[in-house]
Amino acid sequence: MNEKGSSSVFVLAIVIFLSTVFIALSFYVRTNLVLEMFHKDQLQIKKLLVDEAKMVVDILSEDIKEREYDSPFDPVWEFIEENPHIMLKDVSSYLNPNCLDPPLLIHLINTMIAPDKLVKDMNYFQSNPIQDYWNNPDTEGIFLKLSPGYDEYFSKDILKKYFTPYTYFNVNNCFEFVLKRLYMIRTGNSENEADEFRKNIIKIYGKKLVEQEEFEDYLHDKLGVSTRDIEILHPALNAVPVMNIHFMPEEILRGLLTYKAFEFKHIDLSIDSINNYFTGKESGLTIDELQSNILLAVPRDFKHMLIFSYIGVFTNFWEIKVNVDNSKLRWVIARVPPLGALDDPYYKLIEEDYNL
Numbered sequence: 001m002n003e004k005g006s007s008s009v010f011v012l013a014i015v016i017f018l019s020t021v022f023i024a025l026s027f028y029v030r031t032n033l034v035l036e037m038f039h040k041d042q043l044q045i046k047k048l049l050v051d052e053a054k055m056v057v058d059i060l061s062e063d064i065k066e067r068e069y070d071s072p073f074d075p076v077w078e079f080i081e082e083n084p085h086i087m088l089k090d091v092s093s094y095l096n097p098n099c100l101d102p103p104l105l106i107h108l109i110n111t112m113i114a115p116d117k118l119v120k121d122m123n124y125f126q127s128n129p130i131q132d133y134w135n136n137p138d139t140e141g142i143f144l145k146l147s148p149g150y151d152e153y154f155s156k157d158i159l160k161k162y163f164t165p166y167t168y169f170n171v172n173n174c175f176e177f178v179l180k181r182l183y184m185i186r187t188g189n190s191e192n193e194a195d196e197f198r199k200n201i202i203k204i205y206g207k208k209l210v211e212q213e214e215f216e217d218y219l220h221d222k223l224g225v226s227t228r229d230i231e232i233l234h235p236a237l238n239a240v241p242v243m244n245i246h247f248m249p250e251e252i253l254r255g256l257l258t259y260k261a262f263e264f265k266h267i268d269l270s271i272d273s274i275n276n277y278f279t280g281k282e283s284g285l286t287i288d289e290l291q292s293n294i295l296l297a298v299p300r301d302f303k304h305m306l307i308f309s310y311i312g313v314f315t316n317f318w319e320i321k322v323n324v325d326n327s328k329l330r331w332v333i334a335r336v337p338p339l340g341a342l343d344d345p346y347y348k349l350i351e352e353d354y355n356l
Helices: 002-061 075-082 102-112 127-135 156-162 176-187 191-201 212-222 227-233 250-257 267-277 287-295 302-309
Strands: 086-090 317-324 327-336 346-355
Touching (some): 002 075, 002 327, 075 086, 102 250, 176 227, 212 227
Antiparallel strands (some): 086 317, 317 327, 327 346
């Protein structure tokens, strides 16, 4: 009886053990199947989001070589209207505090922003502290995130309304010491070489408005920048206008036109001329039409033409958002301008964020 009892207990223990193993194995297999299905669903959702974003890029790219402007009348906006789960925004037609010349930045702050919106003394933006800031080797550098980078100086609502980190560095108007820092970051060359680059660049200020078509030759032939360095600096450094007149806030346009160095006298007339242009029309402004509407009777000399290094008719950076159920995709794409005569512009993905 004792032997039979012991055998029964032993068999029961084996059965319990095997049952436990079977349950554990079933749970493991089922958990892995659930995880696999979840992962597969995530991949399918991710592919759906990406495919939707790619459709926007494809529409924007269709006539990129021949297109004369980016405007609210372009075919892409009809597609956006038909697909409300997709959002498109020009994120470059605002001010980039990283690279604006300090006197102009001070003027724009005074023009557009009430003093009580500033968080810190305006003296920060005077040229000497700014110069010291960019020359300091411990400086964090060019902020790709304006918040918290500039939270100390502007409230978040002002940063969101008027400012952006998504702009190229235009060789005609970028603050010289930022160009020095950009040169060091991109090329890896020494500080002495970067300072020589800065000194060469400022030789063109007030004398020559470099166009993108001549950007490569001008830097190479006139300023002595090597072909290697030009290719590394491009497209971060170029000569394309920074903002698109079709999407920039009117306060920024007015702020630029009222800057004393540009010597514009018929500011309201210029702004009214641009606003009237769109009345009853469904087309954008070409660069020639933009210049005609702003300049009016003003001569086309350097001090007046320089404003067109800030204001143009193309968008350099687009933000695309796709929302499907609770899943989200965010892309930022850059319009890469041609460097050589045989190059064509194209769009390049520079940021990608998922929330699946």
